[in-house]
Amino acid sequence: xKYQETQIGNILVVKVLESRITADVASRxxxxxxxxxxxxHHNLILDLSDVSFIDSSGLxxxxxxxxxxxxxxxIVIAAAxxxxxxxxxxxxxxxxxxxxxxxxxxxxxxx
Amino acid sequence: MSSIQLEIDSDLENVALVALSANKICLHAGLxxxxxxxxxxxxxxxxxxxxQHAYRGQAGNVxxxxxxxxxxRLEFEVVDQGIGMPPHELNRLFEGAPEFEFDLDNLDAxxxxxxxxxxxxxxxxxxxxxxxxxxxxxxxxxxxxxx
Numbered sequence: 001x002k003y004q005e006t007q008i009g010n011i012l013v014v015k016v017l018e019s020r021i022t023a024d025v026a027s028r029x030x031x032x033x034x035x036x037x038x039x040x041h042h043n044l045i046l047d048l049s050d051v052s053f054i055d056s057s058g059l060x061x062x063x064x065x066x067x068x069x070x071x072x073x074x075i076v077i078a079a080a081x082x083x084x085x086x087x088x089x090x091x092x093x094x095x096x097x098x099x100x101x102x103x104x105x106x107x108x109x110x111x
Numbered sequence: 112m113s114s115i116q117l118e119i120d121s122d123l124e125n126v127a128l129v130a131l132s133a134n135k136i137c138l139h140a141g142l143x144x145x146x147x148x149x150x151x152x153x154x155x156x157x158x159x160x161x162x163q164h165a166y167r168g169q170a171g172n173v174x175x176x177x178x179x180x181x182x183x184r185l186e187f188e189v190v191d192q193g194i195g196m197p198p199h200e201l202n203r204l205f206e207g208a209p210e211f212e213f214d215l216d217n218l219d220a221x222x223x224x225x226x227x228x229x230x231x232x233x234x235x236x237x238x239x240x241x242x243x244x245x246x247x248x249x250x251x252x253x254x255x256x257x258x
Contacts, residue, residue, distance in 0.1 A: 022127065022155065023159045024122075055152060055156060056156055056225075057227075060222075060224055063223045066221075082144070086145050086148055086149060090233060090234070091226050091230060095215060096213075
């Protein structure tokens with residue numbers, strides 16, 4: 001899995017540079033996300049602008065990350081294309097994660 | 112009616128090939144992008160389930176997906192020759208799973224796994240599951256967009 005990381009104040013923006021987050025890469029993705037949290041990044045913005053598809057394994061990895069963060073921070077989903085937003089809505093994950101239209105708006109939402 | 116049959120080896124890396132094909136065929140048949148993506152997700156979950164559970168993650172087996180276009184619906188048949196779905200999974204497939212109506216104040220109780228069958232249940236109707244001497248047949252129907 002490839003990512004681009006940008007630190008903005010106490011927020012880490014992680015852009016996923018893959019088109020699909022699916023069962024074949026979900027374990028790696030979960031480990032990578034948990035590593036960010038364990039490195040002290042508790043305010044995460046996951047930029048999904050390059051992602052066109054996420055399956056239940058990918059969503060499960062995000063839930064696992066959220067559990068590791070707990071009440072110490074938040075993971076916000078930014079810039080997800082409409083087809084990916086549908087996948088969050090279908091699985092009711094839009095009730096668990098804040099989905100924000102752009103990275104800039106997501107950054108502002110933390111302050 | 113037009114139809115196609117796709118076959119992949121039971122390797123998770125191959126799931127995208129059938130899922131993307133299903134999406135494009137849905138668009139060709141007249142589904143909206145949103146509904147085509149929902150079907151793509153359901154097919155990906157069904158094929159992933161065959162690989163991970165029926166074949167216990169072992170490559171070297173065949174998963175086939177037949178797609179048929181009718182005037183008012185699309186039909187999909189996912190077939191494997193692995194271990195059949197146990198009763199509690201079939202129940203989740205046909206009835207849905209109440210555990211996904213989670214309590215947001217109790218993060219730890221939100222399930223990390225098992226959402227795939229719920230997705231198929233929510234996207235496809237009707238659903239049939241047939242086990243016979245030729246394998247496990249999961250038949251899924253998606254009606255054309257109501258709008």
